[in-house]
Amino acid sequence: MGVISKLPLVLQNVPGGTVVATSLEKVLNTSRASSLWYLLFGTACCAIEMMCAGASRYDFDRFGMFFRASPRQADLMFVAGTISHKMAPRVKLLYEQMAEPRYVIAMGGCACNGGPFHYDTYAVLKGIDKVIPVDVYLPGCPPRPESLLEACLKLQEKVKSEKLEKWSADQRA
Amino acid sequence: MAAAEFRKTADPGPAEYNEEFEVNMGPQHPSTHGVLRLKLKMNGEHIVDAVPYIGYLHRAIEKICENRTYAQCIPLIDRFEYVTSMAAEEVFCLATERVAGVEVPERGEYLRVIMLELNRIASHLIFLGTFSLDLGAITPFLYCLREREQIMDLFEMTCGQRLTYNYIRVGGVSKDIPEEFIPLARKFVDTFQHRVDDYEAILTENPIFLARTKDVGIVNRETAVRWGASGPVLRASGVDWDLRRDDPYSIYDRFNYEIPTGTVGDVWDRYMVRVKELRQSNEIVRQAIDNLPEGEIRAKVKGNFKPPAGDAYARIENARGEMGCYIISDGSDKPYRVKLRGGSFLHTQMIPEIARGQMIADLVATFASLDVILPEVDR
Amino acid sequence: MLDNETFIKTITDQFPGSVEALELQPPQNAVKVSAEKVRELFQFLVENPDLKVNYISSISGVDKTDQIEIVYHICSLENKIKLTVKTTVERSGGKIDSIQDIIPAANWFEREIWELYGVDFNGHPNLTRFLLPDDWDQGNPMLRDWDGPDFVRMPEVN
Numbered sequence: 001m002g003v004i005s006k007l008p009l010v011l012q013n014v015p016g017g018t019v020v021a022t023s024l025e026k027v028l029n030t031s032r033a034s035s036l037w038y039l040l041f042g043t044a045c046c047a048i049e050m051m052c053a054g055a056s057r058y059d060f061d062r063f064g065m066f067f068r069a070s071p072r073q074a075d076l077m078f079v080a081g082t083i084s085h086k087m088a089p090r091v092k093l094l095y096e097q098m099a100e101p102r103y104v105i106a107m108g109g110c111a112c113n114g115g116p117f118h119y120d121t122y123a124v125l126k127g128i129d130k131v132i133p134v135d136v137y138l139p140g141c142p143p144r145p146e147s148l149l150e151a152c153l154k155l156q157e158k159v160k161s162e163k164l165e166k167w168s169a170d171q172r173a
Numbered sequence: 174m175a176a177a178e179f180r181k182t183a184d185p186g187p188a189e190y191n192e193e194f195e196v197n198m199g200p201q202h203p204s205t206h207g208v209l210r211l212k213l214k215m216n217g218e219h220i221v222d223a224v225p226y227i228g229y230l231h232r233a234i235e236k237i238c239e240n241r242t243y244a245q246c247i248p249l250i251d252r253f254e255y256v257t258s259m260a261a262e263e264v265f266c267l268a269t270e271r272v273a274g275v276e277v278p279e280r281g282e283y284l285r286v287i288m289l290e291l292n293r294i295a296s297h298l299i300f301l302g303t304f305s306l307d308l309g310a311i312t313p314f315l316y317c318l319r320e321r322e323q324i325m326d327l328f329e330m331t332c333g334q335r336l337t338y339n340y341i342r343v344g345g346v347s348k349d350i351p352e353e354f355i356p357l358a359r360k361f362v363d364t365f366q367h368r369v370d371d372y373e374a375i376l377t378e379n380p381i382f383l384a385r386t387k388d389v390g391i392v393n394r395e396t397a398v399r400w401g402a403s404g405p406v407l408r409a410s411g412v413d414w415d416l417r418r419d420d421p422y423s424i425y426d427r428f429n430y431e432i433p434t435g436t437v438g439d440v441w442d443r444y445m446v447r448v449k450e451l452r453q454s455n456e457i458v459r460q461a462i463d464n465l466p467e468g469e470i471r472a473k474v475k476g477n478f479k480p481p482a483g484d485a486y487a488r489i490e491n492a493r494g495e496m497g498c499y500i501i502s503d504g505s506d507k508p509y510r511v512k513l514r515g516g517s518f519l520h521t522q523m524i525p526e527i528a529r530g531q532m533i534a535d536l537v538a539t540f541a542s543l544d545v546i547l548p549e550v551d552r
Numbered sequence: 553m554l555d556n557e558t559f560i561k562t563i564t565d566q567f568p569g570s571v572e573a574l575e576l577q578p579p580q581n582a583v584k585v586s587a588e589k590v591r592e593l594f595q596f597l598v599e600n601p602d603l604k605v606n607y608i609s610s611i612s613g614v615d616k617t618d619q620i621e622i623v624y625h626i627c628s629l630e631n632k633i634k635l636t637v638k639t640t641v642e643r644s645g646g647k648i649d650s651i652q653d654i655i656p657a658a659n660w661f662e663r664e665i666w667e668l669y670g671v672d673f674n675g676h677p678n679l680t681r682f683l684l685p686d687d688w689d690q691g692n693p694m695l696r697d698w699d700g701p702d703f704v705r706m707p708e709v710n
């Protein structure tokens with residue numbers, strides 16, 4: 001609805017090429033930001049909270065978010081839970097299988113820096129950013145569904161503020 | 174029954190096409206409920222062999238616990254079984270209390286039972302939701318999570334956490350329940366019976382559901398015992414064994430409840446046992462709320478808690494079967510060794526036994542009905 | 553119904569000299585067995601029609617710094633009786649007979665102890681990487697003096 005009501009206002013300025021280019025950017029970014037489909041991937045406790053966020057009370061669908069079982073169809077990956085050294089290469093593979101542009105939310109202490117499993121353990125990766133780039137860090141053990149929603153809003157802000165030139169430059173690179 | 178006949182008569186095709194191939198399932202697969210990896214040897218759609226690979230969530234909780242004090246261990250043990258954290262805390266505290274000879278006060282025991290049984294309901298609701306999701310029904314998932322949120326509210330007002338509670342402590346519980354807990358819990362208990370009727374109305378007699386579950390993934394009595402199955406999986410195979418009654422702990426001998434068992438041990442039996450357990454747990458919560466005594470909630474335990482040297486194995490009936498904790502104390506403030514045992518560990522081990530000869534679509538139903546969660550397997 | 557004393561006596565009488573009753577704190581049914589006799593003991597426990605101790609609760613390895621202790625917690629579903637069996641093996645290159653062909657549930661427990669403590673189970677068909685990554689080459693991490701490059705101790709806080 002937002003797009004449809006705002007679009008004519010932006011397009012009023014049309015006689016000037018640049019204005020059209022920026023508003024196209026706005027259209028593209030808004031549509032990308034409001035249909036982030038996430039990969040159904042969870043390893044530990046955070047996955048249960050992610051499930052709750054997708055279910056009756058918290059209802060991810062409001063943000064146009066819906067789970068996809070295959071990384072090929074997903075734009076967003078929640079790294080929900082502890083990532084062990086054994087799992088890390090698989091997470092990297094999953095990330096690489098996703099189509100660009102792709103985003104990652106590190107959900108929970110374990111994904112941010114190892115969390116409660118940082119010390120005295122031989123098996124846990126100390127932060128998922130050692131393997132894949134992260135867009136939003138979400139602390140908590142596990143974070144509540146509300147904070148997961150907040151993280152998604154933050155990510156939407158980020159997506160909306162992206163520049164088209166940079167995006168296409170990334171594509172060419 | 175058309176589906177069962179189809180399974181028996183499914184034609185493997187001409188002999189020259191009968192070629193075995195391998196399929197990798199997991200670690201990221203929507204129906205493996207976490208990070209289990211199965212290497213399947215297939216012939217057409219039939220499974221010749223299945224090999225589970227685990228360890229993708231191995232976090233070395235046992236190793237960390239050796240370097241933490243008893244109080245610091247409890248939050249870690251929460252994460253060993255996050256769907257029923259209360260049970261994980263209970264089994265650790267039970268083992269520690271046995272070593273240290275601590276007696277839990279009456280009100281503490283009642284609060285523990287209320288929380289444990291509410292947590293069992295919450296866990297079975299997760300099972301019911303994801304199980305039906307795996308079979309293609311989304312509505313029960315939304316229904317189940319709706320009721321689960323009410324339980325989460327109760328936990329949250331008690332201890333401030335939704336999932337990993339750190340509520341049950343050595344000698345009792347950390348906090349008393351707030352005033353509004355009892356009325357809300359009573360309201361939940363009263364409505365929940367009817368909610369279970371709703372779930373059953375959608376699933377139990379549904380022809381599609383029956384076709385997917387009846388006579389699928391049979392675990393017979395002997396296999397279940399030999400492979401160390403426990404909890405609902407063991408009971409669905411017709412073994413009348415429940416640690417709440419057969420190796421009593423806490424105050425479960427004061428409540429009236431039935432222990433449901435199945436007959437065949439197929440997916441439908443396992444589903445049915447859990448649905449009946451939902452009702453029984455609800456009854457236990459009702460009785461515990463009615464008889465909740467006044468008094469202390471926690472025994473006096475010193476801040477610098479050092480149990481005497483000794484070792485004890487405690488086991489409780491969790492939603493996923495026997496959950497055990499073996500603790501060795503050397504007299505210091507840290508446990509010398511903590512060994513955790515979850516029902517899922519042995520159920521995952523059993524998968525090749527059940528999967529051989531099945532069709533791959535039935536494996537999804539079978540695996541979901543075992544209700545395995547991976548942290549219990551990998552620790 | 554089997555009571556605890558006759559139960560322990562039945563076992564110790566069957567294996568004089570190699571199985572002895574243990575007095576543990578807190579009290580529990582416990583026996584100590586020499587590593588060579590583990591297989592025979594379990595054969596007896598499972599096959600004896602009066603005992604039918606055939607259900608494994610857990611098998612744990614314990615690093616006692618001079619040797620590795622292996623603790624079996626088993627029980628009988630019919631007789632509702634529990635038993636703790638303890639045995640010890642050498643710390644480096646310890647060997648013990650596998651019981652996974654007598655009770656299949658022991659398979660993964662033994663595999664785990666093999667991987668994390670380095671105890672070799674004779675007759676076990678599948679001693680391969682289990683919980684650790686496939687390319688793991690840093691030894692047996694559950695040993696108490698184990699150390700690795702990625703292993704950070706928690707700093708002491710007063």
